Amino acid sequence: SEMSLEELPGVGPATAEKLKEAGFNTIEAVAVASPAELANTAEIGESTAAKIINAARQAADIGGFETGDVVLERRKLVGKLTTGCTEFDEMMGGGIETQAITELYGEFGSGKTQLAHQLAVNVQMDREHGGLNGSVIVIDTENTFRPERIAQMVKGLSEKYGMELDPEEFLQNIHVARAYNSNHQILLVDSATDLANELREMGKPVRLLIVDSLMAHFRAEYVGRGTLADRQQKLNKHMHGLLRFGDLFNACIIVTNQVMSKPDAFFGDPTRPVGGHIVGHTATFRLYLRKSKGEKRIIRLVDSPNLPEGEAIVAVTTAGLTD
Ligand code: ADP
Ligand code: MG
Structure with missing residues (x-):
C-alpha cells in the first residue's frame, strides 16, 4: 500500500520512527503484528497498539469477504x-x-x-x-x-x-x-x-x-x-x-x-x-x-x-x- 505509517490514527512521527527502527516499515507489517509486540517496540499502550493494528488491517485490505x-x-x-x-x-x-x-x-x-x-x-x-x-x-x-x-x-x-x-x-x-x-x-x-x-x-x-x-x-x-x-x-x-x-x-x-x-x-x-x-x-x-x-x-x-x-x-x- 502507498499509505505511510503516519497516516494511521494514533501514529505520530516519533511512534512511526520507532516502528520503522523495529522493522515495521509498512502498513502490512503493522497489520499482522500482535498488540503486545507493537506496544513493546513503539513504547505505547496495548489498547492504542490494537487500534493502530485494526486501522492498518483496514488500510491494507487484509482478508476479503465471501458469502x-x-x-x-x-x-x-x-x-x-x-x-x-x-x-x-x-x-x-x-x-x-x-x-x-x-x-x-x-x-x-x-x-x-x-x-x-x-x-x-x-x-x-x-x-x-x-x-x-x-x-x-x-x-x-x-x-x-x-x-x-x-x-x-x-x-x-x-x-x-x-x-x-x-x-x-x-x-x-x-x-x-x-x-x-x-x-x-x-x-x-x-x-x-x-x-x-x-x-x-x-x-x-x-x-x-x-x-x-x-x-x-x-x-x-x-x-x-x-x-x-x-x-x-x-x-x-x-x-x-x-x-x-x-x-x-x-x-x-x-x-x-x-x-x-x-x-x-x-x-x-x-x-x-x-x-x-x-x-x-x-x-x-x-x-x-x-x-x-x-x-x-x-x-x-x-x-x-x-x-x-x-x-x-x-x-x-x-x-x-x-x-
Ligand atoms: P521428529 O518429530 O523430530 O520429526 P521423527 O518423526 O523423525 O521425529 O521420529 C523419529 C523416531 O521415529 C525415531 O526416534 C524412531 O523412534 C522412529 N522411527 C523412525 N524410523 C523408524 C523405523 N523405520 N521403524 C521404527 N521406528 C522408526
Ligand atoms: Mg522431523
Whole structure:
C-alpha cells in the first residue's frame, strides 16, 4: 500500500520512527503484528497498539469477504484423511481435514516426520481405506524425507489390508522439493500451485501438502528482535499461501513445528511451539506430539475450531503409525 505509517490514527512521527527502527516499515507489517509486540517496540499502550493494528488491517485490505453460502458449498467438499490409528482418527472427528492447516509440533524425535510420511502414504489410498485418492507435495526443509521409509509404510498397509500395493507407484505420486531458505520455501508454494494444476489435469489431484519443517529456516535466519516484524510478516504471507492452496485444491496442509522451552512456566508443560501468534492463529488444528514408552507416542489435540481437546496414543513401528 502507498499509505505511510503516519497516516494511521494514533501514529505520530516519533511512534512511526520507532516502528520503522523495529522493522515495521509498512502498513502490512503493522497489520499482522500482535498488540503486545507493537506496544513493546513503539513504547505505547496495548489498547492504542490494537487500534493502530485494526486501522492498518483496514488500510491494507487484509482478508476479503465471501458469502456464507459460498463457504458452505466449499465446506461440503471437506475430506477426511485417516491417520491409520483408531483413537487418533476419532479425536480428529474422522481424520485430518482438507481445506485446513494441521500443525504437528513437538520435540525432536516425537514423530512429526513419521506422521507426515504416513499421511503421504494413506492419502493415496481410496476412500474405502481412509484415503483421498490423492497425490502429495512435500516441501522438505531439513532433508528428512526418506523414500525407504515410504516403502516400509506401503508394505505395512499391504499387510494391514491384505492387498498388494506397489511402493514404486506410491513414490511416483509424492513430489518432493528441498527448500534452501525461507524465501525459497515461500516461493515453493507458488511452484506447488503450478504443479497441482498440472496434476489435476492429469487426474492425479494433490490432496496433501506437507511442509516439514515450517519454522526451521525462519528461526535460523531471523535472530534478534530487530528483524522479528519482518519475519512475522513473511511467515504470515507463507501461512496464508498454504491456506489458499488447501482451499484451492481441497487438500490437507500439514506443517511440522519445533518447540521452545517457556522459562516462565512454573506449572504444566514447559514447552510451546515456535512461530508466535501468526502460526498459532493460522493453523486450524494444532497437535502436540510427545514421546512415551518405547515406540508409543501421545498426540494431543490442543486447538480446533469444532472439536474438543483430547489425547490419543499411537505407536511408531517399522510398518508405520499404528494403534
Ligand atoms: P521428529 O518429530 O523430530 O520429526 P521423527 O518423526 O523423525 O521425529 O521420529 C523419529 C523416531 O521415529 C525415531 O526416534 C524412531 O523412534 C522412529 N522411527 C523412525 N524410523 C523408524 C523405523 N523405520 N521403524 C521404527 N521406528 C522408526
Ligand atoms: Mg522431523
